[in-house]
Amino acid sequence: MNANAKISMDDRASFSITELAEEFGVTARTIRFYEDKGLVHPEREGTTRVYSRSDRARLKIILRGRRLGFSLQDIKKMLDLYSPKGEATEQLTFTLRKCEEQLAKLIEQRQDIDEAIAELEDGIGQLKEHLATSKGSAKDCGRNIA
Numbered sequence: 001m002n003a004n005a006k007i008s009m010d011d012r013a014s015f016s017i018t019e020l021a022e023e024f025g026v027t028a029r030t031i032r033f034y035e036d037k038g039l040v041h042p043e044r045e046g047t048t049r050v051y052s053r054s055d056r057a058r059l060k061i062i063l064r065g066r067r068l069g070f071s072l073q074d075i076k077k078m079l080d081l082y083s084p085k086g087e088a089t090e091q092l093t094f095t096l097r098k099c100e101e102q103l104a105k106l107i108e109q110r111q112d113i114d115e116a117i118a119e120l121e122d123g124i125g126q127l128k129e130h131l132a133t134s135k136g137s138a139k140d141c142g143r144n145i146a
């Protein structure tokens with residue numbers, strides 16, 4: 001989506017499911033799923049869903065949260081704690097705690113991945129070395145078996 005289209009999307013008051021799906025690179029089914037989970041609340045015009053700016057902002061937060069590995073339950077709580085008229089301390093405290101927990105999980109996963117990569121690199125090196133030193137005997141074994 002180009003910058004001019006993005007600006008016009010930011011200025012609009014309502015959006016179709018197709019427009020939001022295209023903007024965020026998800027399927028309409030994904031957006032309906034988030035609706036079923038109570039994360040977005042579109043209005044209805046007959047059978048057509050009409051999403052507000054608030055729904056669009058919530059969808060943006062949901063998708064960012066999912067990319068960062070948050071559960072839908074945690075994302076829902078973060079969104080539900082928001083109050084435009086009230087103090088944001090509870091929401092910010094909860095979000096901060098969840099972010100710190102997720103960061104710790106990701107750091108641990110990165111360490112696990114780094115260890116797995118090192119093991120694979122070592123194993124690949126050993127296999128290549130074994131194959132290089134046993135090429136002659138491997139060919140002989142192949143002839144004997146056939």
